[in-house]
Amino acid sequence: MDGIHDLGGMHGFGPVVREEDEPVFHHPWEKRAFGLEFFTGSRIGVTGDEGRHAIERLAPATYLTASYYEKWMLALQLLLEEHGVLTAEQIEQRMAELAENAHG
Amino acid sequence: MGELTAQKMAEIIERGSTKRRPDAATPPRFAVGDKVRTRNDHPPHHTRLPRYAMGRTGEIVMIHGTFLLPDSNSRHLGEKPQHCYGVRFTGKELWGAEGHPADRVVLDLFDDYLEPA
Amino acid sequence: MSENHRHNAPESDIALRVKAMEQLLTEKGIVDPAAIDLVVDYYETRVGPRNGARVVARAWSDPAYHERLMQDATAAIAELGFSGLQGEDMVVLENTPEVHNVVVCTLCSCYPWPVLGLPPTWYKSPPYRARIVREPRKVLAEFGMDVGDDVEVRVWDSSAELRYMVLPMRPEGTDGLSEDELAARVTRDGMIGVAPV
Numbered sequence: 001m002d003g004i005h006d007l008g009g010m011h012g013f014g015p016v017v018r019e020e021d022e023p024v025f026h027h028p029w030e031k032r033a034f035g036l037e038f039f040t041g042s043r044i045g046v047t048g049d050e051g052r053h054a055i056e057r058l059a060p061a062t063y064l065t066a067s068y069y070e071k072w073m074l075a076l077q078l079l080l081e082e083h084g085v086l087t088a089e090q091i092e093q094r095m096a097e098l099a100e101n102a103h104g
Numbered sequence: 105m106g107e108l109t110a111q112k113m114a115e116i117i118e119r120g121s122t123k124r125r126p127d128a129a130t131p132p133r134f135a136v137g138d139k140v141r142t143r144n145d146h147p148p149h150h151t152r153l154p155r156y157a158m159g160r161t162g163e164i165v166m167i168h169g170t171f172l173l174p175d176s177n178s179r180h181l182g183e184k185p186q187h188c189y190g191v192r193f194t195g196k197e198l199w200g201a202e203g204h205p206a207d208r209v210v211l212d213l214f215d216d217y218l219e220p221a
Numbered sequence: 222m223s224e225n226h227r228h229n230a231p232e233s234d235i236a237l238r239v240k241a242m243e244q245l246l247t248e249k250g251i252v253d254p255a256a257i258d259l260v261v262d263y264y265e266t267r268v269g270p271r272n273g274a275r276v277v278a279r280a281w282s283d284p285a286y287h288e289r290l291m292q293d294a295t296a297a298i299a300e301l302g303f304s305g306l307q308g309e310d311m312v313v314l315e316n317t318p319e320v321h322n323v324v325v326c327t328l329c330s331c332y333p334w335p336v337l338g339l340p341p342t343w344y345k346s347p348p349y350r351a352r353i354v355r356e357p358r359k360v361l362a363e364f365g366m367d368v369g370d371d372v373e374v375r376v377w378d379s380s381a382e383l384r385y386m387v388l389p390m391r392p393e394g395t396d397g398l399s400e401d402e403l404a405a406r407v408t409r410d411g412m413i414g415v416a417p418v
Contacts, residue, residue: 002146002155008327008378009156009355011197013348015363022341024265029236033244034339035257044235045253050177052329053150060378068330068345070235077242086245094241102232113259115269121380152380154295154327157352168310171382184243188381199355206373209354212381 001053004060033069037076044083054078128170128185133215138164140191141191141221142213150178153217157209160197161221166190166208186215237383264339270409272303273336273386276313277412278404281391290388298336308335308384314377315388321368322387323361323414325353326379331407333384337409344413354378364415387411389418 007013007034025031041051058066064076080086134140144159152174168190172183192210195203231367232240246252276298280287298304311333314322326332327350332340343349353360357374361367362381368374377385389411395403410416 001148005328006155007350008154008325010225010347011185013351016346016348016360017343018343018350024269025261027236029233029239031261032239032257035260035413036239036246038241038260039252039256040246047177047180049150049174051182052174052347053178055329064347067235070344073131073235073239073242075237077285080242080246083253085249086242088330090245091238091241094245097377098237098240098244099232104319108253108256108259110262111260111369113256113263117260117263117387118305120305120307120309124310152328154380155377156327157378168313168381168383172379177242190383192375202355204356204358204370204374206332206356208373209378210375212383214381 001056003056004058007054029058030069033073037072041079042083044080046079051075051079058104069087125170125172125183125185130170131166132187132189132217134164134167134187134189134218136164136167136179136219139221140164140189140218142191143217143219147175149175151175151217153213154211157193157211157213160193161195162191162193162211163171164189165192168212171214173216175214175216184216188212188214189218191218228311257358263278265335268334268336269338270336270407270412271404272301272338273333273409273412274404274407275301275400276303276336276386277388277407277418278400280388281395281403294386303335304363305335307331308333310383311336311382312385313388314375314385316390316414318372320373320375320389321361321414322375322385323353323357324377324379324385324387325350327351327354328380331379331384333386337412341409361415364410366416387414389414391404392418 014067055071058071058074081088114130139161141161142153142157142159166189168188172185176182176184184212190210191213192208195207198209246280247254280290290313294313298311316322330340330345332344354376357376358368379385408416411418
């Protein structure tokens with residue numbers, strides 16, 4: 001697929017930005033994302049290559065602006081929808097409930 | 105999954121999940137030193153041949169053995185195991201005049217991506 | 222980016238999304254939060270560049286091990302107890318005065334987890350993936366490494382299932398050092414190939 005993921009040789013990205021003493025994960029949610037990615041695919045019949053392709057199918061602007069684990073989770077949501085495991089509405093509704101409880 | 109312990113988790117991770125498929129071994133079509141040209145078909149599906157290396161001529165430098173083909177596996181069309189080769193390209197071949205004369209790029213490419221050059 | 226002063230701030234969209242997905246997948250019996258804890262702990266504490274540094278130090282110290290490492294990297298690395306996911310099929314690339322090796326995954330983020338741990342953000346970032354195959358010497362110079370015009374720069378784009386680790390050149394003046402002392406000199410960036418050791 002001639003997607004935005006196929007970055008080799010592209011011009012215009014500027015310097016490689018590095019972080020001193022970078023931690024393995026930057027936020028608690030990244031740990032949970034890593035674990036969800038680790039287990040979910042094989043449990044719902046997604047091949048590893050299919051999982052990679054889901055990341056490649058994210059909208060180009062999203063691909064370039066989302067963080068690494070954010071891309072993983074947006075692609076995982078796509079796969080959960082496509083494999084009939086969860087709907088976007090279910091996820092959005094649970095998010096709203098969690099936000100509501102946090103305020104209450 | 106409730107039975108999982110740290111030790112069992114370590115065993116699962118350290119065993120891994122190779123994509124190598126040795127049972128599918130057939131003689132490789134190419135030998136080290138052979139010149140090959142990559143296909144230039146821009147498939148709409150998942151593939152491991154990047155755009156910058158499409159339609160380019162390189163040289164086989166490694167024969168890795170047989171592995172499942174991601175192009176096929178990603179679409180649930182079977183593993184289609186086949187040889188994977190390390191193919192070396194010059195910077196000039198990939199980038200034209202801009203390429204440094206002493207730069208090389210090696211890609212791991214599946215048999216389906218290659219034809220004799 | 223610290224979250225220390227954000228106790229009362231609402232959680233970000235992505236943090237909420239991940240929490241919602243974990244809850245829903247747990248309720249469906251697809252994931253187990255305790256298992257997620259275990260896998261996260263493994264990758265935070267059990268793997269990292271210290272593993273690869275031990276491989277390099279052994280190769281520098283033991284010619285027979287070096288020979289095995291170049292012949293069958295996966296088996297030689299497993300001798301030291303490192304193996305598994307994202308390192309099932311390993312290749313070690315030896316730097317010489319004539320050839321400098323550097324590793325990338327332009328299409329994604331492939332990286333040898335058992336020996337180097339999870340990749341740093343820059344390795345997965347568009348600038349590195351876009352530029353290292355096209356202008357490797359400029360990128361290496363930005364990392365502080367000047368490579369002479371007569372030295373071949375060989376960039377390995379991990380496009381399939383092989384995972385690559387660079388065996389840096391042993392620094393001068395290290396003849397008397399023990400394997401442990403040598404391992405302490407080896408850096409992650411040296412084993413990716415973006416820095417000398």
